Amino acid sequence: MKEVKEYSLMVENAIKSLGLPVEKLDGLYSPIVYGMAEGGKRLRPVMTLMACEAFGADAQKAIHAGVGLEMYHNFTLLHDDVMDNSDVRRGRPTVHRKWDANTAILSGDTMLTLATQLMMRVDDACLRSVLETFNDMSINVFEGQQWDMDFEKRDDVTLDEYMTMITGKTSALLGCAAKVGALIAGASAEDAQAMYDFGVSLGLAFQIKDDYLDVYGDPATFGKPIGGDILNNKKTYLMLLGLSSDKGDALREAMTLAASQEKIDAVRDIYNEAGIPAMCEAAIKDYSSAAVAHIESTSMSAEGKEVFKRLIDSLVGRTR
Amino acid sequence: MKEVKEYSLMVENAIKSLGLPVEKLDGLYSPIVYGMAEGGKRLRPVMTLMACEAFGADAQKAIHAGVGLEMYHNFTLLHDDVMDNSDVRRGRPTVHRKWDANTAILSGDTMLTLATQLMMRVDDACLRSVLETFNDMSINVFEGQQWDMDFEKRDDVTLDEYMTMITGKTSALLGCAAKVGALIAGASAEDAQAMYDFGVSLGLAFQIKDDYLDVYGDPATFGKPIGGDILNNKKTYLMLLGLSSDKGDALREAMTLAASQEKIDAVRDIYNEAGIPAMCEAAIKDYSSAAVAHIESTSMSAEGKEVFKRLIDSLVGRTR
Numbered sequence: 001m002k003e004v005k006e007y008s009l010m011v012e013n014a015i016k017s018l019g020l021p022v023e024k025l026d027g028l029y030s031p032i033v034y035g036m037a038e039g040g041k042r043l044r045p046v047m048t049l050m051a052c053e054a055f056g057a058d059a060q061k062a063i064h065a066g067v068g069l070e071m072y073h074n075f076t077l078l079h080d081d082v083m084d085n086s087d088v089r090r091g092r093p094t095v096h097r098k099w100d101a102n103t104a105i106l107s108g109d110t111m112l113t114l115a116t117q118l119m120m121r122v123d124d125a126c127l128r129s130v131l132e133t134f135n136d137m138s139i140n141v142f143e144g145q146q147w148d149m150d151f152e153k154r155d156d157v158t159l160d161e162y163m164t165m166i167t168g169k170t171s172a173l174l175g176c177a178a179k180v181g182a183l184i185a186g187a188s189a190e191d192a193q194a195m196y197d198f199g200v201s202l203g204l205a206f207q208i209k210d211d212y213l214d215v216y217g218d219p220a221t222f223g224k225p226i227g228g229d230i231l232n233n234k235k236t237y238l239m240l241l242g243l244s245s246d247k248g249d250a251l252r253e254a255m256t257l258a259a260s261q262e263k264i265d266a267v268r269d270i271y272n273e274a275g276i277p278a279m280c281e282a283a284i285k286d287y288s289s290a291a292v293a294h295i296e297s298t299s300m301s302a303e304g305k306e307v308f309k310r311l312i313d314s315l316v317g318r319t320r
Numbered sequence: 321m322k323e324v325k326e327y328s329l330m331v332e333n334a335i336k337s338l339g340l341p342v343e344k345l346d347g348l349y350s351p352i353v354y355g356m357a358e359g360g361k362r363l364r365p366v367m368t369l370m371a372c373e374a375f376g377a378d379a380q381k382a383i384h385a386g387v388g389l390e391m392y393h394n395f396t397l398l399h400d401d402v403m404d405n406s407d408v409r410r411g412r413p414t415v416h417r418k419w420d421a422n423t424a425i426l427s428g429d430t431m432l433t434l435a436t437q438l439m440m441r442v443d444d445a446c447l448r449s450v451l452e453t454f455n456d457m458s459i460n461v462f463e464g465q466q467w468d469m470d471f472e473k474r475d476d477v478t479l480d481e482y483m484t485m486i487t488g489k490t491s492a493l494l495g496c497a498a499k500v501g502a503l504i505a506g507a508s509a510e511d512a513q514a515m516y517d518f519g520v521s522l523g524l525a526f527q528i529k530d531d532y533l534d535v536y537g538d539p540a541t542f543g544k545p546i547g548g549d550i551l552n553n554k555k556t557y558l559m560l561l562g563l564s565s566d567k568g569d570a571l572r573e574a575m576t577l578a579a580s581q582e583k584i585d586a587v588r589d590i591y592n593e594a595g596i597p598a599m600c601e602a603a604i605k606d607y608s609s610a611a612v613a614h615i616e617s618t619s620m621s622a623e624g625k626e627v628f629k630r631l632i633d634s635l636v637g638r639t640r
Contacts, residue, residue, distance in 0.1 A: 127442065
């Protein structure tokens, strides 16, 4: 098997070879090329390629489906940025700022159909299972986004509801990416399901870690200003744990403060007093361990298991 | 075979039986139920059911795919109404007015995936061809919508470009509806293609007639105020014919008038002088005749041909 960066390179090359007809309809396709550029590690397609190879097939067999999932991921970013009215994504203007909202809507719609077309570039034997997995994931993502928008208007969101939301909005796509790679390689239904469960657990660990780093991360490496979620009173894993702790009243009061460094410090102090950091670390470890257990439960090659465990370590810290 | 209204009733019942989980996520699914309600004749799924039966299979075999195409059609309306900032659709507030733009975007996205799921409820034997037809249609629709938006900013749109635009935005979905019904019934590739070409020709006749009725229609039956396209200087079939006629300069001057009954009358007078009504009638007749010829070229039952020719007559006038 290959290193993560080699799979990333395969994805990058496949994206460059998409051949979207920009010269035919610049207004529709240029924003798609823009949205697909500079995507970091390409985590989702990399997981698809890795899973395909770990179950004994050539990674190249899964390249179109992998790019389809990257296309899907970037479609959701185009529409989310309209819905959240965000100005910046990965250090560049969002599509609806660089062009306009209508462009982000229509080019995003186009990306969803292009993604489905890419998912269909698999053998007939797994066409239905791959597409069912993809469509189910898509519904989960939309439901997760709806819950996220609903939660903004509510004061009584529970931790269980939050986990349901991020399972849809973040984890379902990782689960789908891993499962689709397995399906393309001809893995059994049990192995494919275990890969889905692995991806979901990894996604939950990853999201909780992201919430944690917003408060406790190193400003030099986090990529976003520390404390952004606190300033926006965003319902994160930490916030919901804090509200249901015996420091709930103090936290509710701190949330009424105007956005300031003082507010960030006040909320962080409450989190520390309530023992939130240790609870986050425990949750990340639990979900990471579950991800490892799902990998171990499959019949993939020993080398495949090792590569996936290294991926888990690199994303959410050492679990062994 | 059945009458159109019987097929419509089958579609209406299937839509009522969709069982969308409104109680689970009201904010996401209620706008979809709202968007799918009161849809008129349900022309697209009716064409799918009719084509399926005309090629010898039970119409019930195509019911889910038919509803999928109706779902797709209504998805485009949700997003188009956001992009056009429209307040009213079929006499009711649009989704983005009754709820908000974010709801129209996200519920619309969900409808596109739900539509794809419905298209998959066909036999394995035609799964790939049905989905390829559906996805190709979807790309055509998005490209047509992009051209439509681009045309608004341009003064040099040609009649050829206009035909390309409406082939994508309006006709591709009718072609897809007819072809998918044929594919589900197991029709040959030639017959399926002829059904697609039939739908496209019908759609072109239908769109030109719609443009024509905006100027010359009976206010009592047209459903919209007469002259709306003229007031908006909309690039219609009539407008583009007029601009390229020897009355082009007079038309360009009339287009600078403020929105008023006077403007509608002035433009209509120019159309009359340029002989536009007769040119429209000829084009409608040509495309209708082409639609009939495509139906005649297939191997469907004589009864099927008769039912389709009656449908053409009812939509765009008698061609025989």
